[in-house]
Amino acid sequence: MAIAQSILPEFDQEAQATRKVLEQVPGDHLAWQPHEKSMTLGRLASHIAEIPDWGISALQHDSIDIQPTDGEQRAPANYGSTGEILAAFDAATAKAREAIAATEDHVFMESWSLLRGGEEVFSAPKIGVLRSFVMNHCIHHRGQLTVYLRLLDAHVPSTYGPSADEAAF
Numbered sequence: 001m002a003i004a005q006s007i008l009p010e011f012d013q014e015a016q017a018t019r020k021v022l023e024q025v026p027g028d029h030l031a032w033q034p035h036e037k038s039m040t041l042g043r044l045a046s047h048i049a050e051i052p053d054w055g056i057s058a059l060q061h062d063s064i065d066i067q068p069t070d071g072e073q074r075a076p077a078n079y080g081s082t083g084e085i086l087a088a089f090d091a092a093t094a095k096a097r098e099a100i101a102a103t104e105d106h107v108f109m110e111s112w113s114l115l116r117g118g119e120e121v122f123s124a125p126k127i128g129v130l131r132s133f134v135m136n137h138c139i140h141h142r143g144q145l146t147v148y149l150r151l152l153d154a155h156v157p158s159t160y161g162p163s164a165d166e167a168a169f
Helices: 003-022 041-060 082-102 126-151
Strands: 063-065 111-116 119-125
Touching: 003 041, 003 082, 003 126, 041 063, 041 082, 041 126, 111 126, 119 126
Parallel strands: 063 111
Antiparallel strands: 111 119
16 A cells, blocks of 8 residues: 555544534634733634645655745734635645645655754654644644633534534544
């Protein structure tokens, strides 16, 4: 079995669970944050929506510089509505899924680097970047988002098991 075919079911399952959580983001509370050091609800949800784009970058390039010294800085997404967040997530997820499916096994084993100002922050095989920097990173922030939802008394959907609001599966 090709690597892409072995990882796509996991990618699809996590994307589906993440979308269920993003659907619950109350659009009238996007500026809310649980603490001054925390991201706002809108920024956190927007960040989750843009994470699949990192998978595309990791598979199609050898590195990304998050603070390039000779170019424009990438501005973090901050969508203005739940609909925009979902549309961005759906588009990024579809493109990432397409990129994963089109990637040959040897490419997954190539090295990818995260750079800051031209300096290497870390390097790893692209398959590891896809799992940790993309999928696990998204799972981490999805869990964070469920706490925000609970604090706002919004519906928290089932992901891996039941929530107080929804039976599992």
